[in-house]
Amino acid sequence: MSTPETEFRAGDDATAPAAATTAGTGTAPMASVTTAGGGGRRVRDTDGGTARVGFLGETLIVFRRQLRLALRNPAWVLIGLAQPILYLALFGPLLKPLAPALGTTNAYTLFVPGLLLQLGLFGAFFAGFGLLGEWRDGVIEAERVTPASRVALLLGRVLRDVLQLFVQGVLLIVLALAFGLDGSPGGMLLGLLMVMLVGTSCAAFSYALALTTKSEDAMAPILNIVSMPVLLLSGILLPMTLGPTWLRVISDVLPTKHVVDGVRAVFVGNFDSSQTVWGLFWAVLLAVAGVVLGARVFRRQNA
Amino acid sequence: MIRARGLVRTFETRRGREKVSVRAVDGVDLDVDAGEIVGFLGPNGAGKTTTLRILTTLLKPTAGTATVAGHDLAGDPVGVRRSIGYVSQSGLVSSEARAGEEVVDHALLYGISRERAVRRGRELFEQLDLDGMWERQAKKMSGGQRRRLDIAMGLVHDPQLVFLDEPTTGLDPQARANLWTHIGSLRDTHGSTVFLTTHYLDEADALCDRIFVIDHGVIVASDTPDNLKRSVRGDLIELTVQDEQQAEAAARRLAGLDGASEGSTSGVTTSIRVPQAGSALPGLLRSLDADGIALAGVEVRRPTLDDVFLTMTGRSLRDDEAA
Numbered sequence: 001m002s003t004p005e006t007e008f009r010a011g012d013d014a015t016a017p018a019a020a021t022t023a024g025t026g027t028a029p030m031a032s033v034t035t036a037g038g039g040g041r042r043v044r045d046t047d048g049g050t051a052r053v054g055f056l057g058e059t060l061i062v063f064r065r066q067l068r069l070a071l072r073n074p075a076w077v078l079i080g081l082a083q084p085i086l087y088l089a090l091f092g093p094l095l096k097p098l099a100p101a102l103g104t105t106n107a108y109t110l111f112v113p114g115l116l117l118q119l120g121l122f123g124a125f126f127a128g129f130g131l132l133g134e135w136r137d138g139v140i141e142a143e144r145v146t147p148a149s150r151v152a153l154l155l156g157r158v159l160r161d162v163l164q165l166f167v168q169g170v171l172l173i174v175l176a177l178a179f180g181l182d183g184s185p186g187g188m189l190l191g192l193l194m195v196m197l198v199g200t201s202c203a204a205f206s207y208a209l210a211l212t213t214k215s216e217d218a219m220a221p222i223l224n225i226v227s228m229p230v231l232l233l234s235g236i237l238l239p240m241t242l243g244p245t246w247l248r249v250i251s252d253v254l255p256t257k258h259v260v261d262g263v264r265a266v267f268v269g270n271f272d273s274s275q276t277v278w279g280l281f282w283a284v285l286l287a288v289a290g291v292v293l294g295a296r297v298f299r300r301q302n303a
Numbered sequence: 304m305i306r307a308r309g310l311v312r313t314f315e316t317r318r319g320r321e322k323v324s325v326r327a328v329d330g331v332d333l334d335v336d337a338g339e340i341v342g343f344l345g346p347n348g349a350g351k352t353t354t355l356r357i358l359t360t361l362l363k364p365t366a367g368t369a370t371v372a373g374h375d376l377a378g379d380p381v382g383v384r385r386s387i388g389y390v391s392q393s394g395l396v397s398s399e400a401r402a403g404e405e406v407v408d409h410a411l412l413y414g415i416s417r418e419r420a421v422r423r424g425r426e427l428f429e430q431l432d433l434d435g436m437w438e439r440q441a442k443k444m445s446g447g448q449r450r451r452l453d454i455a456m457g458l459v460h461d462p463q464l465v466f467l468d469e470p471t472t473g474l475d476p477q478a479r480a481n482l483w484t485h486i487g488s489l490r491d492t493h494g495s496t497v498f499l500t501t502h503y504l505d506e507a508d509a510l511c512d513r514i515f516v517i518d519h520g521v522i523v524a525s526d527t528p529d530n531l532k533r534s535v536r537g538d539l540i541e542l543t544v545q546d547e548q549q550a551e552a553a554a555r556r557l558a559g560l561d562g563a564s565e566g567s568t569s570g571v572t573t574s575i576r577v578p579q580a581g582s583a584l585p586g587l588l589r590s591l592d593a594d595g596i597a598l599a600g601v602e603v604r605r606p607t608l609d610d611v612f613l614t615m616t617g618r619s620l621r622d623d624e625a626a
Contacts, residue, residue: 053414061411069399134397137441142395142456145359146412147384 062156128210184269201290388457447478
C-alpha cells in the first residue's frame with residue numbers, strides 16, 4: 001500500500017515548484033508577493049488561521065471521509081465480495097477434476113488469482129458511480145474551492161477503494177485456503193499487492209470517466225465495452241494457454257493478462273520467473289497511468 | 304475585494320451539425336468593495352453562475368483578469384480559494400453524510416485543526432438555527448435546513464468574501480425570508496463581503512447594497528436598488544376599462560399627461576409612465592369622467608426592479624422564466 005502513496009507524493013512535489021514559478025512570473029505584482037508570503041506547503045499558522053496541511057494530510061482527510069461513508073453503508077462492500085465468493089463456492093468445484101488437464105495439481109491455486117483480479121478490476125471500475133452521486137450533491141465543487149490539492153481529492157478516494165480491495169482480497173484468500181488453496185504465503189501477499197495496483201488504476205480511471213461523462217447512462221456502456229474483453233482475454237477464469245494460438249496472441253496484448261500470469265506465478269512461489277517480473281511491471285505501469293489520467297481530469301478547468 | 308476586468312468565457316456547443324461557440328460571459332467588469340452585499344441579477348442563462356465559477360477559480364476565463372480578495376486569479380488561485388467561501392446552487396454536502404462531519408471535514412481541507420473546526424462548526428450551527436442537527440443526515444433535513452447547512456460549510460473557515468449562488472431557489476416563502484435574515488447577518492456579525500446571484504427581484508431589492516444587472520453575459524447596469532429604480536422614469540399608471548374602444552380613448556388621455564412616456568395598450572388595459580402619479584391622477588380621473596369612460600380599475604405602481612430590467616434589456620425577467 002505504501003508504493004502508490006510515495007509515488008504520488010513524489011509526483012505532486014515535482015509539480016509544486018512549477019506552479020510556484022508560474023505564480024512568481026504572473027502578471028499582477030500582487031500575486032508574487034502573496035505567493036512568497038504564503039510560501040511552503042507545510043507551513044503551519046501559529047495563530048490558528050488556515051494553513052496547508054500538506055498533500056498527504058489532505059489525501060488522508062478525503063480518505064477518512066470516504067471510509068466513514070462506506071462503513072456506514074457496507075452493502076456495496078458486501079455485494080462486491082459476494083460475487084467472487086459465489087464463484088469460489090459454485091464454480092471452483094467444477095474445476096477441481098480438471099486440474100490435471102490445466103497443468104496443475106491444485107485448481108484453486110490457478111483459480112484464486114483470477115478471482116482476485118476480477119475483484120480488483122470490477123470492484124474498482126464501479127467506484128465512479130459513487131462519485132457521480134457526490135458530484136450531484138455538489139461535494140466535488142465544494143472540495144475544489146478549498147485550497148486542497150486536486151490530486152489529493154482523487155487519491156483519497158482511490159485509497160479507500162484500494163483498502164476495500166485489500167480487505168476483500170484477504171477474506172477471499174482465507175476462504176480459499178479453507179477450500180484447499182495451497183501455495184506461498186508471501187507470494188499470496190505479493191499477488192494481492194499486484195491486484196491492488198491494478199485496482200488503483202481502475203478506480204482512478206473510473207473516477208476520471210465519471211467526471212468526464214457526468215452521467216451513469218454514458219458511463220455504463222463504456223465500462224461494459226472495456227470490461228468484457230478484459231474479463232474474457234485476461235485468462236481470469238481459465239488460463240489462456242488452453243486456447244488456440246490466435247486467441248493467445250490477442251490476449252498477449254492485454255496488460256491484465258500478464259498481471260494474472262504474474263499473480264499465478266507468485267502464488268506458487270515462483271518469484272524470479274519472467275511472469276512475475278512482467279506482472280509487476282504492468283501492474284505498476286497501469287497504476288501510474290491510471291493516476292496520471294485521473295489527476296489530469298481532476299485538475300482540468302482550474303482558473 | 305473583487306476587481307475584474309474584461310472577463311470572457313466561451314463554450315463550444317453544437318447547433319445541429321455546425322460547431323458554435325457561445326459567449327456565456329462577454330466582457331464583464333466588476334468592482335466590489337469590502338463589506339458590501341452585492342447582487343448579480345439576471346434571468347437564467349444570463350451568465351451569472353459562469354461568472355461566479357470564474358471568480359471562485361472553478362472555471363478558467365477565456366480572457367480577462369481578476370483580483371479576488373487580494374489574490375490574482377490566474378497567478379495565485381490557492382490564495383483566492385483560501386480567502387473565499389462558495390455556496391453553489393447544487394449544495395455542498397453529500398446526502399448520505401452527517402451534517403457536523405461534513406462541516407468539520409470541509410474545514411480540515413482548509414488546514415484548520417479538528418478542535419477548532421468542531422468549535423466553529425457548532426457556533427455556526429447555533430447562529431444558523433441548526434441546533435441539534437449535528438448528527439443528522441443531510442437527506443433527512445428540510446430544504447431550508449440543508450441550505451443553511453451549505454452556508455455553514457461555506458463559512459467554516461471565516462472567509463472574507465462569500466459567494467452565494469441562487470441561495471433561495473426552491474425554498475418556500477417562509478424559509479426564504481428566514482434565509483434573508485441570515486444572509487443579512489453575514490456582513491453584520493461576520494464582517495464578510497457577500498456576492499450573491501439571484502433571479503428574484505424582491506430578493507435583490509431586500510438584501511443588496513448594490514446590484515449588477517446582467518443579461519446575455521454583459522453587465523447592463525450597476526447601482527443601488529433605489530438608484531436603479533429611480534432610473535426608470537416615474538410611476539406606472541394602469542387603467543382597466545370596459546371595452547377596447549374606451550381603452551383607446553383612455554390611452555389618448557393618458558398620452559396628454561405632463562411628462563408621459565412609454566404608453567402601451569393591450570385589450571382593455573392601457574398604461575403609461577408619469578413622473579408623479581399622485582399629482583396627475585385627480586385631473587386624469589376627472590377628464591376620463593367627462594369623456595364618459597367608465598373605469599373598471601386603476602392601478603398605480605412605483606417602479607420595481609422588474610421595470611428596471613425591462614428598461615435595460617427590453618425584456619421582463621418574468622417572461623424569461625416562463626419561457
